[in-house]
Amino acid sequence: MNANASHISVQAVHKVFQSGGQDVYALKAIDLEIARGEFVCLLGPSGCGKSTLLNAVAGFSLPSSGSIAVEGAAVAAPGPDRGMVFQEYALFPWMTVEQNIAFGLQVKGEAKPAIQARVDALLELLHLQDFRKRYPKDLSGGMRQRVAIARVLALDSPIMLMDEPFGALDALTRRTLQDELLRLWTELRKTILFVTHSIEEALYLADRTVVMTYRPGTIKRDLKVDLPRPRDVASPGFNALKKELSQLLMEEQNRHEQDEFRGAAVD
Amino acid sequence: MKRYRHAASGILVPLAAIAFWQLLSAKGWVNATILPSPMQVLTKWWAYLRPLEAYDPSMGSYLKWCFSGELPQDAMGSLYRVLLGFAIGTGLALPLGLAMGYSKVVYALFNPLIQVLRPIPPIAYIPLSILWFGLGNPPAVFLISIGAFFPVLMNTVTGVQNVDSIYLRVGRNLGASRYTQFTRIILPAATPYIFTGARIGMGTAFIVVIVSEMIAVNNGLGYRILEAREYLWSDKIIAGMFTIGLLGLGIDTVMSRLSSRMLRWHRGLEQG
Numbered sequence: 001m002n003a004n005a006s007h008i009s010v011q012a013v014h015k016v017f018q019s020g021g022q023d024v025y026a027l028k029a030i031d032l033e034i035a036r037g038e039f040v041c042l043l044g045p046s047g048c049g050k051s052t053l054l055n056a057v058a059g060f061s062l063p064s065s066g067s068i069a070v071e072g073a074a075v076a077a078p079g080p081d082r083g084m085v086f087q088e089y090a091l092f093p094w095m096t097v098e099q100n101i102a103f104g105l106q107v108k109g110e111a112k113p114a115i116q117a118r119v120d121a122l123l124e125l126l127h128l129q130d131f132r133k134r135y136p137k138d139l140s141g142g143m144r145q146r147v148a149i150a151r152v153l154a155l156d157s158p159i160m161l162m163d164e165p166f167g168a169l170d171a172l173t174r175r176t177l178q179d180e181l182l183r184l185w186t187e188l189r190k191t192i193l194f195v196t197h198s199i200e201e202a203l204y205l206a207d208r209t210v211v212m213t214y215r216p217g218t219i220k221r222d223l224k225v226d227l228p229r230p231r232d233v234a235s236p237g238f239n240a241l242k243k244e245l246s247q248l249l250m251e252e253q254n255r256h257e258q259d260e261f262r263g264a265a266v267d
Numbered sequence: 268m269k270r271y272r273h274a275a276s277g278i279l280v281p282l283a284a285i286a287f288w289q290l291l292s293a294k295g296w297v298n299a300t301i302l303p304s305p306m307q308v309l310t311k312w313w314a315y316l317r318p319l320e321a322y323d324p325s326m327g328s329y330l331k332w333c334f335s336g337e338l339p340q341d342a343m344g345s346l347y348r349v350l351l352g353f354a355i356g357t358g359l360a361l362p363l364g365l366a367m368g369y370s371k372v373v374y375a376l377f378n379p380l381i382q383v384l385r386p387i388p389p390i391a392y393i394p395l396s397i398l399w400f401g402l403g404n405p406p407a408v409f410l411i412s413i414g415a416f417f418p419v420l421m422n423t424v425t426g427v428q429n430v431d432s433i434y435l436r437v438g439r440n441l442g443a444s445r446y447t448q449f450t451r452i453i454l455p456a457a458t459p460y461i462f463t464g465a466r467i468g469m470g471t472a473f474i475v476v477i478v479s480e481m482i483a484v485n486n487g488l489g490y491r492i493l494e495a496r497e498y499l500w501s502d503k504i505i506a507g508m509f510t511i512g513l514l515g516l517g518i519d520t521v522m523s524r525l526s527s528r529m530l531r532w533h534r535g536l537e538q539g
């Protein structure tokens with residue numbers, strides 16, 4: 001395989017769905033190349049198709065046309081090579097923390113001692129040792145999301161797909177988990193595709209921030225974030241980028257709102 | 268402290284009811300044949316409960332002797348029928364319910380028939396059950412299994428249909444096969460519903476056992492209170508009814524303990 005090839009390659013992807021007898025383009029002519037080990041954020045207002053794109057890469061809903069390839073192979077179905085972390089955590093509530101983390105390994109048919117060793121290592125990596133026997137309902141949101149991340153890491157998939165994973169967390173927990181994620185990413189060299197609607201989150205985390213437009217979902221701007229890590233959210237450089245992205249995002253947000261008002265007027 | 272006060276207030280109303288009952292009998296306001304005094308019922312209850320003959324080691328163990336009274340024999344007979352009927356009803360409802368919840372095809376095939384049969388009360392099967400199975404345990408167990416069957420079936424179907432699709436997406440994402448998805452995601456996710464169904468089914472089974480014993484069997488608690496009416500033994504009727512109530516309460520307590528033990532992960536989930 002060509003070492004220079006993209007890890008994830010999205011080419012001419014369209015996703016069309018029907019709404020009131022009309023074609024709505026959730027995604028239109030999306031081209032996106034993501035290199036191995038790159039941290040890319042998809043940024044946009046709600047309804048811009050960023051989650052649709054993520055789900056297409058995950059293989060949950062395939063594009064209407066165009067192609068998505070991972071390591072040069074076309075994506076046809078969900079798979080453990082592209083671990084997904086959901087906003088709603090989606091932990092299995094009937095399993096304890098360690099059972100949740102072990103699930104993917106059991107599915108893979110690994111030997112018990114190997115699973116145990118891997119689970120122990122992940123519990124330590126995410127500071128979850130004291131919670132291993134707990135059920136998800138007894139954990140805070142931040143802890144739940146740590147477990148969800150560990151569950152995906154267990155499979156050692158080269159790609160992590162994250163759908164607004166920290167959206168439901170309070171600001172402090174959010175920052176802690178962002179730092180944790182950066183630490184894990186640096187240690188484990190994963191390729192990460194991360195959906196968010198927070199400009200600051202995108203700029204804090206990503207190598208590249210891809211801004212998407214509201215219907216049809218297209219790529220409005222592909223911005224390289226050339227700030228040294230750890231990033232200082234109060235620095236002038238950070239704020240300059242933040243201002244730039246705010247403007248882009250506001251335009252889309254306005255279109256979104258106008259669209260909603262128009263919809264309401266028709267109703 | 269608070270707990271004790273709650274327990275204390277819990278016996279206030281029953282005590283008042285018994286006192287009122289005692290008053291009615293003591294003053295002779297009601298005929299003792301129609302409503303015997305509490306003491307009379309209690310005496311009869313004891314007579315009904317204790318072994319009929321003195322302990323004789325040659326007849327078997329002491330424990331066996333303890334349960335040789337009429338009431339323990341009746342209670343065990345009823346319990347046996349309930350458990351057997353419940354096991355058969357649940358044993359049939361569970362696989363069918365899982366299949367109907369999981370597969371739209373199976374659902375489409377079976378649902379019309381189920382919907383027609385479901386509103387028929389188990390009691391309405393009595394004539395047919397006697398025609399088919401004669402008298403004794405078989406018709407009773409048949410009726411009880413029908414009583415348990417539908418609640419378990421309906422809840423299992425709903426439970427499987429209501430499994431949050433996000434869990435299935437996670438399962439697919441982590442590489443689970445369809446079989447693994449079924450056994451490790453759908454089945455556990457549906458258990459709260461299944462347990463609710465089982466508890467309702469057990470309650471129905473208990474109602475049906477009493478009715479079926481009144482008609483098709485010549486022992487058991489239901490038979491005994493109907494028999495007592497023949498002799499105008501209202502004290503025995505009431506003692507039998509209390510026994511039925513206590514046994515039902517016992518069964519329901521066991522069911523709910525069992526389910527909250529097995530659903531530890533689920534308790535209080537609604538609150539977040």
